[in-house]
Amino acid sequence: MTKIEVLGTGCAKCKRLFANTEQAIKELNITVDLVKIEKLDEITERGVMMTPALIIDDEIAAEGRVPDVKEIKAMLTV
Template sequence: MVLVEIFGTGCARCKRMNRNVEIAVGDLEIDAEIRKIESLDAMIERGVMLTPALYVDGEAKVVGHVPCVEDIKQILLGEK
């Protein structure tokens, strides 16, 4: 199972990131747990300074912008 974490405060970009991740996971039909993390304390603890941020299996993959669905697919497949 892949752990996908989306860090963000609930702004429009964070919601778009969440939607794009859900679409990518669904399209790839992979076993993934998607966690939305909105706690500022959790973000600080993990060193997230810009949102939205996308972590896959504990590793930062995207910080400060929203990737398109195709880019997220490549990240989940380990191609980026």
């Protein structure tokens, strides 16, 4: 199963990334393990220096920006 982590401290961009990710998952009709990580120490443990960030299967897919739903869908169908 694909593991997706959305990292961010709760800012508007972080919330938008989580919503875009949920929408992409819904549109693709796939089952994933989606986790939201808000604790700063857990974010830095993953090597992320800028939030929001999107990690797919332990690889940073986006950092410091909010990909739109179309881009996230493309990341998930590679």
